[in-house]
Amino acid sequence: MTPSARLVRHDDGIPVYDYPTDPATPPVSVVRLQRDGLPEKRRHIHDFPILLYLPDTASVHVAAAGDAIDPVWAADKTRGAAVFFDPAALEGGARSPWPSWRSHPLLFPFVHGTAGGLLHLQLPDARKPFWESGIESLETELSDRRDGYRQAVLAHLTLLLIDLARMTDDVVGDLRRSNDPIVADVFAVIDRRVGLPLSLKDVAHELGLTPGHLTTVVRRRTGRTVQEWITKRRMTEARALLAGTDMPIAEVARRVGISDAGYFARLFRSTHGISPREWRGHVAPETPLRTG
Known part of the structure; x- marks a missing residue:
């Protein structure tokens, strides 16, 4: 393009x-x-x-x-x-x-x-x-x-x-005037549970909807699936942690609900085109917030 x-x-x-x-x-x-x-x-x-x-x-x-x-x-x-x-x-x-x-x-x-x-x-x-x-x-x-x-x-x-x-x-x-509140509810659930394991089924269960219906509504209104929004939210949180703290990569992964640091690194690279460590090298301040 x-x-x-x-x-x-x-x-x-x-x-x-x-x-x-x-x-x-x-x-x-x-x-x-x-x-x-x-x-x-x-x-x-x-x-x-x-x-x-x-x-x-x-x-x-x-x-x-x-x-x-x-x-x-x-x-x-x-x-x-x-x-x-x-x-x-x-x-x-x-x-x-x-x-x-x-x-x-x-x-x-x-x-x-x-x-x-x-x-x-x-x-x-x-x-x-x-x-x-x-x-x-x-x-x-x-x-x-x-x-x-x-x-x-x-x-x-x-x-x-x-x-x-x-x-x-x-x-x-x-x-x-006819804005569908379901999408806002989905975003609220993902925001609240960004640091925990989370799937389409989990979000649908919390909202009392079937996964199929939820997928249809969210995709129609936003162009993305629920899982894609979960990933996008996790990556947004990860970028903030990488830029603003000296937290180890594995801990950043855990904080965004991903227990496997290797999978987190692959997901981050596929989303941003560079590794988490390279991202931190580009944008982190000279004196990041110390953790632990």
Whole structure:
């Protein structure tokens, strides 16, 4: 797809991309689109939000995370910019990996439920300079990478998301009012039991639901399975422990509910592309919090 996305698996033959969480990847990326279409020309799924801005048609396209997108709509007429971002970055460093529509209203447009995974919005002429300036500012910050650029790109992104939320207020109003509480309950269980052995069956039992029904609901609303959310939460907690403490790797694994340190290391590498020790070397402060 692009350097801003990482192929993590296939779902019924459809490639699924995730936003990298390695230390070298900024929280926001911008990819310029050319006349020959989108970077990925096959049907694909991405587990992160994407905004497409097309100046020729003065339109914004909101791509829903977790839905299969067919780029055939772009044909050979696409010219503009795609803004990719890690939604967890909007939480200001909080450990929870799911800034959901319940806790972060600026992300609610990305669960719009539109068939095909793309919500098409027409920009008023007066808003075109705002979007063009915002995207150019993102590109400048990402290119120069001066001190504070991560905070700057999140600030520019937030302004775009505020404008998007105002444009989509009517479109997603029904979804906001009928928000399914099951997903929030799943997240709450995983948060509470992140340091313990936990499976889909455990979560379903605690919520009084069958594993099959829970899987269907969570995947439909978030694009991920319950097990994938368990892993994502564990990896988020692991990154915080690796960066903020001198805790041994085996103890970090135990603290995130994984008793086998070797399995933890393999899972961490498959998720982030580097080992836990390498991650710590990149991001740990010079004087981490002492443990024990």
